[in-house]
Amino acid sequence: MQVKYQYKNLSGSEQGLFDDYMPKKLPQIESLLTKYAEDAAMLDIRIEKFDKHDAYEVELVLKLPMKTLKAKETSHNITKAVDFSKDRLIAQIKKFQGTMKKEQLMARRHASIRKPAIHEKVNVEDIHTKKFMEA
DSSP: OEEEEEEESOOHHHHHHHHHHHHHHHHHHHGGGTTSOTTTOEEEEEEEEETTTTEEEEEEEEEOSSOEEEEEEEESSHHHHHHHHHHHHHHHHHHHHHHHHHHHHHHHHOTTTOOOOTTSOOOHHHHHHTHHHHO
């Protein structure tokens, strides 16, 4: 997984805290993306500080070959914003992978592409009349 950082309105100490904390959370996301190639998944991490409300907004955008997932959280604490947005992204990844597995299972069960099992008896006359393909 490739990672790109963007910072907006952060002081040096805040950016240092974020740079130390965020890499500790990335293995949890990477562990869910093991079936993708290293360059197939791109994670954009954006953090912005709002001076008026003294809050931090962390946005994680994960670009996968078939879908783009986004998670955004705002908090008065950098670590809370990172944790909440990471948790949201992980939930979305799990949901997406669940739907992909379900679609693959449904495709395998579809009668038009299912072949007769080895243990099923196939009548030679049916093969010539193509009746077994219609079932």
